[in-house]
Amino acid sequence: MKNRSEQLILDLGKKIVFGEVTTGEILPKVEDLCEEYNVSRTVVREAYKGLSTLGLVRSNQRSGTVVLPRTEWQWWNLEVMTWLLEDPNNKDFLLHLTEVRMGLEPTAAALAASRATEQDRMNMEEAFQKLEQSxxxxxxxxxADYDFHESIIKASHNDLLIGTIRIMRKALTVSREKTLPLTNDNQEFPYDSPTRAALEKHRMIYEAIMSRDEAMAKKTMTELILRVRTILQKIFNNYS
Known part of the structure; x- marks a missing residue:
């Protein structure tokens, strides 16, 4: 259960992320929030401090507490990411996330092809078999799809890649939830759904890594993620 300052961070943080309070806008004075939320000055100050840590606001005595531009936000913070995912109007976030995947996962696949240990290869084989069964x-x-991709990331033996992808896990799950319903009924976009065509695309990645073909591993992973981006673009065009 959240304490009062945490709840206030949640309420104000969502308003900022959802665009209800915009960049450059001054948040209410401490005294005003105390009255509005029936909390103490300490609670409000702690909340403002928490929002500042997230990069959402900056406080000073002269101008008050001002909302910062999106470029200043701590995007990889779990709270901020969760709020972004809850905003139905923030369509760009999942597209941007997919573009980040394009920068990370093909490189990880190439590294896995060259660095995977025998245990890594066994883990990838097991993950791919589960994909087949699903x-x-x-x-x-x-x-199974997430586990398959994670087995590849782990086999890269790059701690920064592994850590970044884990932070992205919740967002990646939401991304898949958005792409799967559309692809079931649309054969033009089969590669992010539980079909034989999708499996074959993953098999190409798997076989490239297992044969230690770095270039092919990178190429096939790039193609897969590009297809996911196309799916998201189609979804957002249909529902915009």
Whole structure:
């Protein structure tokens, strides 16, 4: 259960992320928030301090507490990322996330092809087998798909890549939830759904890594993520 300052951070943080309070806008004075939320000055000050740590605001005695531009936000903070995912109007976030994946996962696949240990290769084989077994089952596929990609990331033996992808886990899950419903009924976009066509795309990545073909591993992973981006773009065009 959240304490009062945490709840105030949640309320104000969402208003900022959702665009209800815009960049450059001054947040209410401490005294005003005390009255509005029926809390003490200490609670409000702690909340403002928390928002500042997240890069959402900056406080000073002369101008008050001002909302900072999005470029200043701590995007990889779990709270900020969760609020971004809850905002139905923030369509760009999942597209930007997919673009980050394009910068990370093909490189990780190439590194996995060259660095994977025998244990890593066994883990990837097991993950791919689960992917095969999940054909036709959206829920099982989503988990197996994540595990397959994670086995590749781990095999890269790059701690920064591994850590970044783990932070992205919740957002990646939401991304898959958005792409799966559309792809089930649209054969033009088959590669992020539990179909044989999707499996074959993953098999190309798997076989490239297992044969230690770095260039092919990078190429096939790039193609897969580009397809996911196309799916997201189609979804957002349909529902904009």
């Amino acid at each position: 054909i036709g089952d959206e829920k099982a596929w989503a988990k």
